[in-house]
Amino acid sequence: GLGGTALADNFPGVGRPATPAEVKAWDIDVGPDFTGLPSGSGSVSRGMDIWEAKCSACHGTFGESNSVFNPLIGGTTAEDVKSGHVATLKRTDFPARTTVMKVATVSTLYDYIRRAMPWNAPKSLSDDDVYAVLAYMLNLAEIVPDDFVLTDATIRDVQARMPNRDGMTTAHALWPGPGLPNPAAKPDTANAACMTNCKPSVQRTSHLPDHALGAHGNLAAQNRIFGPVRGQRTGPDEAA
Amino acid sequence: GLGGTALADNFPGVGRPATPAEVKAWDIDVGPDFTGLPSGSGSVSRGMDIWEAKCSACHGTFGESNSVFNPLIGGTTAEDVKSGHVATLKRTDFPARTTVMKVATVSTLYDYIRRAMPWNAPKSLSDDDVYAVLAYMLNLAEIVPDDFVLTDATIRDVQARMPNRDGMTTAHALWPGPGLPNPAAKPDTANAACMTNCKPSVQRTSHLPDHALGAHGNLAAQNRIFGPVRGQRTGPDEAA
Amino acid sequence: TRGRAAAASTAVSVGDPDILNPTPWGSSLGQPVAASPYGQPSKHERGLARRQSPGLTQVAAASVSFAPLQGLFGIITPSGLHFERHHQGWQDIDPTRHRFMIDGARPEFVKTPKVYTMDDILRLPSVSRMHFIECGANTGMEWGNVAVPTVQYTHGMLSCSEFTGVPLRTLLEDCGADLKAATYVLAEGGDGSSMTRTIPIELVLSGEVLVAYGQNGEMLRPENGYPLRLIVPGVQGVSWVKWLRRVEVGDRPYATKDEAVHYIDLMPDGQHRQYSSIQECKSVITTPSGGQTLVDKGYFTISGLAWSGRGKVKRVDVSVDGGVNWVEATLQTPVLSKCLTRFILPWNWDGKPALLQSRATDETGFVQPGYGQLRAARGSRSIYHNNAIQTWQVAENGDVSNVQIL
Amino acid sequence: TRGRAAAASTAVSVGDPDILNPTPWGSSLGQPVAASPYGQPSKHERGLARRQSPGLTQVAAASVSFAPLQGLFGIITPSGLHFERHHQGWQDIDPTRHRFMIDGARPEFVKTPKVYTMDDILRLPSVSRMHFIECGANTGMEWGNVAVPTVQYTHGMLSCSEFTGVPLRTLLEDCGADLKAATYVLAEGGDGSSMTRTIPIELVLSGEVLVAYGQNGEMLRPENGYPLRLIVPGVQGVSWVKWLRRVEVGDRPYATKDEAVHYIDLMPDGQHRQYSSIQECKSVITTPSGGQTLVDKGYFTISGLAWSGRGKVKRVDVSVDGGVNWVEATLQTPVLSKCLTRFILPWNWDGKPALLQSRATDETGFVQPGYGQLRAARGSRSIYHNNAIQTWQVAENGDVSNVQIL
Numbered sequence A, B: 001g002l003g004g005t006a007l008a009d010n011f012p013g014v015g016r017p018a019t020p021a022e023v024k025a026w027d028i029d030v031g032p033d034f035t036g037l038p039s040g041s042g043s044v045s046r047g048m049d050i051w052e053a054k055c056s057a058c059h060g061t062f063g064e065s066n067s068v069f070n071p072l073i074g075g076t077t078a079e080d081v082k083s084g085h086v087a088t089l090k091r092t093d094f095p096a097r098t099t100v101m102k103v104a105t106v107s108t109l110y111d112y113i114r115r116a117m118p119w120n121a122p123k124s125l126s127d128d129d130v131y132a133v134l135a136y137m138l139n140l141a142e143i144v145p146d147d148f149v150l151t152d153a154t155i156r157d158v159q160a161r162m163p164n165r166d167g168m169t170t171a172h173a174l175w176p177g178p179g180l181p182n183p184a185a186k187p188d189t190a191n192a193a194c195m196t197n198c199k200p201s202v203q204r205t206s207h208l209p210d211h212a213l214g215a216h217g218n219l220a221a222q223n224r225i226f227g228p229v230r231g232q233r234t235g236p237d238e239a240a
Numbered sequence C, D: 001t002r003g004r005a006a007a008a009s010t011a012v013s014v015g016d017p018d019i020l021n022p023t024p025w026g027s028s029l030g031q032p033v034a035a036s037p038y039g040q041p042s043k044h045e046r047g048l049a050r051r052q053s054p055g056l057t058q059v060a061a062a063s064v065s066f067a068p069l070q071g072l073f074g075i076i077t078p079s080g081l082h083f084e085r086h087h088q089g090w091q092d093i094d095p096t097r098h099r100f101m102i103d104g105a106r107p108e109f110v111k112t113p114k115v116y117t118m119d120d121i122l123r124l125p126s127v128s129r130m131h132f133i134e135c136g137a138n139t140g141m142e143w144g145n146v147a148v149p150t151v152q153y154t155h156g157m158l159s160c161s162e163f164t165g166v167p168l169r170t171l172l173e174d175c176g177a178d179l180k181a182a183t184y185v186l187a188e189g190g191d192g193s194s195m196t197r198t199i200p201i202e203l204v205l206s207g208e209v210l211v212a213y214g215q216n217g218e219m220l221r222p223e224n225g226y227p228l229r230l231i232v233p234g235v236q237g238v239s240w241v242k243w244l245r246r247v248e249v250g251d252r253p254y255a256t257k258d259e260a261v262h263y264i265d266l267m268p269d270g271q272h273r274q275y276s277s278i279q280e281c282k283s284v285i286t287t288p289s290g291g292q293t294l295v296d297k298g299y300f301t302i303s304g305l306a307w308s309g310r311g312k313v314k315r316v317d318v319s320v321d322g323g324v325n326w327v328e329a330t331l332q333t334p335v336l337s338k339c340l341t342r343f344i345l346p347w348n349w350d351g352k353p354a355l356l357q358s359r360a361t362d363e364t365g366f367v368q369p370g371y372g373q374l375r376a377a378r379g380s381r382s383i384y385h386n387n388a389i390q391t392w393q394v395a396e397n398g399d400v401s402n403v404q405i406l
């Protein structure tokens, strides 16, 4: 008959098996249990050289810079290394949150630096480079000593010293599957659809400070020039 | 209470009455029963002057030009003027269809010329200009004599001489309301959703002639450069 | 034409260099946000553009540009690719100076003729709805025989958007229109042509006819009537008056130029059908379609569009043997009234010649006709309202071409 | 600010000059068709553009541009105004060199790891669906107090499109994935950041997760992942991996940088919620909204957007008195799952101060919380997943501003 069948349950001609070399080239993820971690090693001192050549311009000499991205290092203590909880995260008077204050899994840093850093030349580091520069960062954060050599073996010990290693919870309702430990059964907020006289009075707790009105440019130029409303004039016209 | 009501059934503050002068300025439509026709007049001879100054460049000296738009005049006969049907519209060997062959209502031409012609200077003609130039066109089409003066009175006589005045039917199912005379109850085609062995054989009646393949440029450049298909190369690349 | 050898061949023993080696995009820093405050398609998509059909019209300001249906997905037409049909060119009207007027053919039809600014119109209660718009002349070049190579030119006077606007009925009521006495309204544009078309009051009363300003989330594009156009669902595009400036309430059809000289359908007996307006149920396969070449044998997904001016699409059948046998296609959701519906069907192409067709049925039970049926009823000189079943012929080399089958 | 005197006043005794005198657009010939083969908005719409929030990020290639919700209609976001969030800039990838790979964390998870070209992906069975996408950090600047002036900056990391793509499930089955053993998949981008996120297998099995190429009828825009992105309906935008190059089937979450350092929600006890992903039910009034001034007293249409990552929006209530009394708003159709829903409500503004709020309820019965309720559960330092009721205060002079109410 003419031209084939109008139904099919597989896909002849579409896609092809990946070669082992291809899978190896792209499967670079490293999990919290270190699945996918390449073998290799790097010392703090070699890491310092790499850091200063390739990282410090953006992240600062001590990983403290806030000019290109949020600080990577700072805000953790020797006590945190022991407890596995970063204490300052409880403090409302300490708004800064560095990377090392938050990250619970050292694998995350290895994985991410390897795939994405340096920002302007991602995937340019060798596996050993990543070990070295991560060793240096861990040293900056006072998680490992100056003479430390990070390897696919020693990294497991580092995990046991990550300052915020016990800082994560999955006890919430915002995961769209049952797969996590501690799945919460229910959303943590529960409003009611009250329709009349829902509260005795209206409490206005916050409004835009006057000084912030012009911080987003001239709002008149960010609205349509006709319709039910106009944008408020909050600054000079933008350049065309 | 605060700020108004959250329901309303009229629209305070929205819109305003139109003034009589405004309605007059914009209500320029002229209907088949001549509702809206302004008073005025124009002779064939004055119409010729206007035509030659403002129309013939695009439509040709005799309204026959096909270079800017389809011919306006031609293809009608004295017999059509009597019968009210343009005979050539029945002929499959006469593909050309001029404006005057089709139009049933002279009001249409008055209305349209007034609102839209000359094409590059619409609404620039006076009402009398429109009478005059329409008189000239009717004369070109041999509907009115050389000494005719078209007025809001004589236009009614012209209607009775329009070559295709009885050439329209509303007996079809493509009007989305019951309002027309002769509403057809049912669509005029009725296919059946046959699923198997629906016909003994396939009759291919037409395919794209080879010479037409390149008439629409290089189809390769009119399709996406990836996906299940490519465009066929049917001509040189277009300029970028 | 180059045939199916066009398919990229990437299977190599060690691996594909675009996997084994770093890619430029994987090993560099990209562009910042808001590099384009109003973004554009990829530079690799340049082929998909609105185009004219050479020879169709004499001048480009009274002409048509066709939407590239051969490369579109889903049902929404990107506004930048929406088909165009202008009679006197398009204008980018100053919205602060645009006015909309409602009046009556006779004083008794409208108690208070009114003028609305764009400020006013945007304050009124609005609705947002998705609808197709098709020019009555779509597929018009094909009434007699195959004339054009691709679906862009056969069916590209078709687009579909989410429109936002005020029901015309709301505005008429605001002016105190006598909706019992009224039988028709006239819609008029504010451009050079001041396009006028007669609309039956029943459509207005249904609430479906909108005085619209929004299209796909933003304002109408200038080419589509900015700042105001009439939306007349199910009815041919010419009635969706662009740059809308006025609606008049009346009690007889107006026989305007575009309903007395054009958009009239010539029948074999020499009579013209006047006020033909509804776009009857129709469909077309867009992938694969004319002028394309399949990259290879094997699995493909046939994909296309179906629509009806009378309501929802109920089903679409697809044939790969020129209409002898049919298989029901899968419809994408949502299936909306007077809106495009996307259908797909798996197809395993064995490399033999094939004849692809689609046939839509709407909720009224109306089944899209074949060319034989359509011509039996209306001849072949009608120009407008060609909703016949389209056939794409697939040759052994994978080339797809436009053919007609009875 | 200039207050409500801004309204155009056109009522004069004889008439409006823009009606009495010929308009430029009504008395001239316009532009030809295809003057823009890919069209643009009117020049009068320039104000509606994607913009950054000054001070939010340090560099524009790891930043956000916000969609101008204050001027949009309906539910479709024009692709040119779709919000942007890039971590390492955007790339315009050569689609003929782009590859998509599926493999397993362990060999037993995927029988045949495969590579697909874009030719391959576009041949497979596709679906088209409309969904919202919201960044998990949307409204993040407002957790503690009012910080930004307009809805573009409070809620503009939100967009909605018709997406077309292949269900990821179809592709996993094509590779012989063990969908019983698998519990998670990892999605990975092909840009410099090679963004990775863990997706629960349940969502994949539901058929909702798409490997998409189409957005609003055309290909994805480069800023949105051209030529391939993952669609994860109901889940925060970071999981909708752009420039998608690989999916790995596994059995444990991956704790990638953007699920171990960012997109984690800091609770008052110092613990972070990890793998928080669903965008809970939320709504916002877009007209009128912060930084705008009403043109006058009188009739207005309050209009806004509602959505839920758990399904359909069931109803939206609106208050004009700061939440003491509420009225049910009208929802526009279609109301689709995990899609924006437009609501409107008539409002007669008497010129007195008002406090406008909207409160959405989804099909699970979940009611959008107020700031008091949200902070009671999560404190005010969470950054992510702020779905509190938004308040716009209307002053006597018509100025609208951003305030917070418990």
Ligand code: HEC
Residues within 6 Å of the ligand: A050, A051, A054, A055, A056, A057, A058, A059, A068, A069, A070, A072, A098, A099, A109, A112, A113, A117, A118, A119, A120, A125, A133, A134, D059, D062, D086, D087, D088, D193, D257, D261, D262
């Ligand atoms: C040209 C600037 C630049 C250079 C050089 C650079 N980085 Fe970064 N780095 C960034 C930016 C910007 C980000 C945030 C990216 C994002 O938003 O996802 C970042 C993120 C990081 C992060 C994740 C922090 C977090 O909290 O998400 C780590 C770790 C990091 N960089 C390490 C390094 C290392 C190690 C090097 C050198 C080998 C390096 N960076 C070089 C700019 C830079």
Ligand code: HEC
Residues within 6 Å of the ligand: B050, B051, B054, B055, B056, B057, B058, B059, B068, B069, B070, B072, B098, B099, B109, B112, B113, B117, B118, B119, B120, B125, B133, B134, C059, C062, C086, C087, C088, C193, C257, C261, C262
């Ligand atoms: C610059 C070119 C140009 C000039 C000058 C011009 N026309 Fe036209 N005319 C056109 C075009 C183009 C159309 C078709 C417009 C459309 O597609 O709606 C047209 C349409 C018409 C039609 C309708 C024909 C039909 O079948 O739709 C009439 C009648 C007409 N012109 C009369 C006139 C008269 C009378 C004048 C002079 C007063 C005039 N034209 C001047 C270009 C021109």
Ligand SMILES: [Ca+2]
Residues within 6 Å of the ligand: A013, A014, A015, C007, C296
């Ligand atoms: Ca192949």
Ligand SMILES: [Ca+2]
Residues within 6 Å of the ligand: A139, A140, A142, A146
């Ligand atoms: Ca040290």
Ligand SMILES: [Ca+2]
Residues within 6 Å of the ligand: B013, B014, B015, D007, D296
């Ligand atoms: Ca007013």
Ligand SMILES: [Ca+2]
Residues within 6 Å of the ligand: B139, B140, B146
């Ligand atoms: Ca004569």
Ligand SMILES: [Ca+2]
Residues within 6 Å of the ligand: B027, B028, B029, B036, C104, C105, C248
């Ligand atoms: Ca009138």
Ligand SMILES: [Ca+2]
Residues within 6 Å of the ligand: A027, A028, A029, A036, D104, D105, D248
């Ligand atoms: Ca892996």
Ligand SMILES: [Co+2]
Residues within 6 Å of the ligand: C085, C135, C136, C137, C237, C238
């Ligand atoms: Co048309």
Ligand SMILES: [Co+2]
Residues within 6 Å of the ligand: D085, D135, D136, D137, D237, D238
């Ligand atoms: Co985000």
